[in-house]
Amino acid sequence: MIIKDPEVAKLFADDTRRRMLHLLRHNEMSTTDLAKALDKNHSSIIHHLQLLVEAGLVVQTREEKVRNMVQAYYKATANRFIISYSLNETLTDNQTFATWREGLLQSMYAGLETFGIKVPLENKARVIELMEICYQFERKAWEEAIEQQTDPGKLDRRCESSLQQLVISMKLCREKEHSAAIQELDKIIGL
Numbered sequence: 451m452i453i454k455d456p457e458v459a460k461l462f463a464d465d466t467r468r469r470m471l472h473l474l475r476h477n478e479m480s481t482t483d484l485a486k487a488l489d490k491n492h493s494s495i496i497h498h499l500q501l502l503v504e505a506g507l508v509v510q511t512r513e514e515k516v517r518n519m520v521q522a523y524y525k526a527t528a529n530r531f532i533i534s535y536s537l538n539e540t541l542t543d544n545q546t547f548a549t550w551r552e553g554l555l556q557s558m559y560a561g562l563e564t565f566g567i568k569v570p571l572e573n574k575a576r577v578i579e580l581m582e583i584c585y586q587f588e589r590k591a592w593e594e595a596i597e598q599q600t601d602p603g604k605l606d607r608r609c610e611s612s613l614q615q616l617v618i619s620m621k622l623c624r625e626k627e628h629s630a631a632i633q634e635l636d637k638i639i640g641l
Contacts, residue, residue: 451507451528452593458505459533463546466490467498471507474526478511482521499524507531534593555582562639573638580631580638587628591621 453459461467469488473479479487485495502508503524511525555578562569562577569577595617605613622628 451530452532452534452596454534455505458507460547461501461505461507462531462533463550464498466494467502470495470498470502471526471531474508474524475529478523478525480514480521480523484524532589532593532596555585558585567639569639577635577638580635583631584628584635587622587625587631588618591618591625594621 453462462471466488470484473484473487477483481492481495481499484490484499485492488495499508503510507527508524509527510522512523513520514523515521558581559569559574559578592614595614598617599610599614
């Protein structure tokens with residue numbers, strides 16, 4: 451599911467809601483199950499769950515009577531949630547989202563070491579800037595590829611993923627700014 455509503459996208463800035471969605475993508479759970487899994491109090495879970503239900507990200511799937519109480523069970527409405535690249539500028543003013551995005555970029559930068567890449571400290575700011583440019587173009591191309599796919603159920607997951615990556619690569623080849631950022635990153639990082 452591609453999230454294009456900025457108000458719904460803001461819900462993803464909260465760690466508890468992201469963790470809830472992750473759990474509910476894989477399992478049908480009650481508020482009690484979620485509270486235990488996330489080590490949160492029940493009222494907090496209910497609050498976050500209500501926001502997710504109102505946004506259409508989660509639905510109630512069934513009710514079950516447990517010791518004279520009716521307990522509702524929930525599930526995410528999609529297996530994957532993608533915040534549209536087009537919301538980036540809209541959400542930049544949201545401090546929580548901006549902090550989350552900055553954290554993601556810092557983690558990506560730190561993660562370069564897992565590939566044996568050590569970036570000189572004087573290049574850190576530029577590398578992060580270039581990674582953000584690439585990340586945005588790649589998200590845009592990925593979103594376009596997902597929306598372009600007419601019948602994803604026809605392919606097995608391995609084939610689907612490989613074909614999506616091929617379509618994304620073809621789209622990115624047409625983006626001069628993305629190519630320039632990749633080339634500059636390659637010069638700085640020197641793979």
